[in-house]
Amino acid sequence: MPIVVIDPGHGGTDPGAVANGLQEKDLSLEIGLLVREKLESQYIVDARMTRESDTAVGLSTRASYANSIGADYFVSLHHNAGGGTGFESYVYPGTRNTETGRLQDVLHREIADFFAGFGLFDRGKKESNFAVVRETAMPAILLEHLFLDRTTDANFLKDESFIISLADAITRGIAQALSLQS
Numbered sequence: 001m002p003i004v005v006i007d008p009g010h011g012g013t014d015p016g017a018v019a020n021g022l023q024e025k026d027l028s029l030e031i032g033l034l035v036r037e038k039l040e041s042q043y044i045v046d047a048r049m050t051r052e053s054d055t056a057v058g059l060s061t062r063a064s065y066a067n068s069i070g071a072d073y074f075v076s077l078h079h080n081a082g083g084g085t086g087f088e089s090y091v092y093p094g095t096r097n098t099e100t101g102r103l104q105d106v107l108h109r110e111i112a113d114f115f116a117g118f119g120l121f122d123r124g125k126k127e128s129n130f131a132v133v134r135e136t137a138m139p140a141i142l143l144e145h146l147f148l149d150r151t152t153d154a155n156f157l158k159d160e161s162f163i164i165s166l167a168d169a170i171t172r173g174i175a176q177a178l179s180l181q182s
């Protein structure tokens with residue numbers, strides 16, 4: 001059975017981005033738990049979490065956990081800040097032409113299509129030397145779901161039905177990328 005590791009960004013003493021009454025660590029955990037539940041209830045897959053509560057977990061610990069269980073895919077969930085708007089995804093530099101990039105194409109498109117339905121901008125498929133995509137031995141992706149410090153983005157993320165639909169889009173994207181059986 002394929003193993004997917006869901007990695008909610010930040011946690012515990014590290015809130016990540018904080019703006020408009022939202023904390024990145026809370027949103028990433030809420031969405032991560034939803035994605036795990038949806039994956040396991042709809043597909044034949046073993047979905048694991050790097051954290052299941054509001055705790056601090058080191059970046060290397062997250063990656064080594066995925067490596068130790070022989071995960072097939074690592075999906076890190078984040079929210080952006082710093083004065084932009086929209087959605088972007090990241091893989092390790094130089095892996096766009098590998099299986100990692102092929103999975104990014106599929107998952108990114110599914111999530112970007114969901115956001116486009118709300119007029120939210122696709123910032124594109126990118127590369128960055130983030131620890132969790134560098135230190136994982138399997139294909140890995142880091143998703144940045146909108147900007148907490150942009151009021152329009154934040155207002156969507158405050159809407160529970162939007163969060164559930166976003167989790168559905170992430171779940172569909174992972175299932176398509178890995179050709180999971182239902």
Ligand SMILES: [Zn+2]
Nearest residue numbers: 009016078079
């Ligand atoms: Zn983050």
